[in-house]
Amino acid sequence: xxxxxxxIIVALDVxxxxxxxxxxxKLQGVVSYYKVGFELFTAHGWKxxxxxxxxxxxxxxxxxLHDIPNxxxxxxxxxxxxxxxxxxVHALGGGDMMKAVRKSVDEYSGKKPVxxxxxxxxxxxxxxxxxxxxxxxxxxxxxxxxxxxxxxxGLAGVVCSxxxxxxxxxxxxxxxxxxxxxxxxxxxxxxxxxxxxxxxEALKAGSSYxxxxxxxxxxxxxxxxxxxxxxxLRN
Ligand code: C5P
Numbered sequence: 001x002x003x004x005x006x007x008i009i010v011a012l013d014v015x016x017x018x019x020x021x022x023x024x025x026k027l028q029g030v031v032s033y034y035k036v037g038f039e040l041f042t043a044h045g046w047k048x049x050x051x052x053x054x055x056x057x058x059x060x061x062x063x064x065l066h067d068i069p070n071x072x073x074x075x076x077x078x079x080x081x082x083x084x085x086x087x088x089v090h091a092l093g094g095g096d097m098m099k100a101v102r103k104s105v106d107e108y109s110g111k112k113p114v115x116x117x118x119x120x121x122x123x124x125x126x127x128x129x130x131x132x133x134x135x136x137x138x139x140x141x142x143x144x145x146x147x148x149x150x151x152x153x154g155l156a157g158v159v160c161s162x163x164x165x166x167x168x169x170x171x172x173x174x175x176x177x178x179x180x181x182x183x184x185x186x187x188x189x190x191x192x193x194x195x196x197x198x199x200x201e202a203l204k205a206g207s208s209y210x211x212x213x214x215x216x217x218x219x220x221x222x223x224x225x226x227x228x229x230x231x232x233l234r235n
Contacts, residue, residue, distance in 0.1 A: 005030065005230055009034065009211045011037065014040060015039060017044050017047060017051055030226045031226050032057050033057060034052045036059055037063075046082055059086075060085065060086040060211075061087040066097075069096045073097075076115070080105060080111075084113050086115070086116065087116075088159060089117050091150050095153045098153035102155060115156060117157075118158065119150070119160060120139060120143055120146065126139055144172075148172065158176070158177075159181070161181075161195060162195070162201070162205065165207050181212075183210045183211065185229055199232055
């Protein structure tokens, strides 16, 4: 497996283990990292994670923990026990929650997952951030402040929109992990994603991992789609 393929995380947004396994079979040898999110996890729990690991692939568990520090820390310990490679929390849970999660992972004696945070959901815009959440800053300033809080709390990086990559990189440095959904190869359907970058543009801007769902999973040949994305990254 070369280094570029390690940068692609395929979002397993499917409802059944059968469909998950079909995708894992089709992408075997091409993709080595998968995102298990709410849909699959609430339907099948740890079985979904174990299935991905059966194919010797890594798991990013996208459950966006957001709770009081004690509950989030105890949940983080359970996640550690299932040996996922990466999981996330909401930075809006606050510095105390993120530090408690960090401590819980540090105290775990086995393999430690990478922990990252979601700053503001990209489904929010300027208006909803102000009127619904009550944050008066510009969205990008709020995102950078939450990314800084994430770093100060000892977590490794954030999930962010491709448009935010450059600004966050500039403020948070080269070692901070940036995981970016909203990736669309040239000419592919945008679906409900509004602001997208191509895989090549996102990597060039400084993304650490590209989360790609439908452009691969809904393609007539997921393997061909993944290979074509990988080849675009080499150019
Ligand atoms: O199919 P698509 O490539 O749009 O999938 C992107 C994945 O990333 C989905 O699992 C979606 O839930 C997730 N995601 C996102 N935007 C965010 C956070 C997560 O699209 N801000």
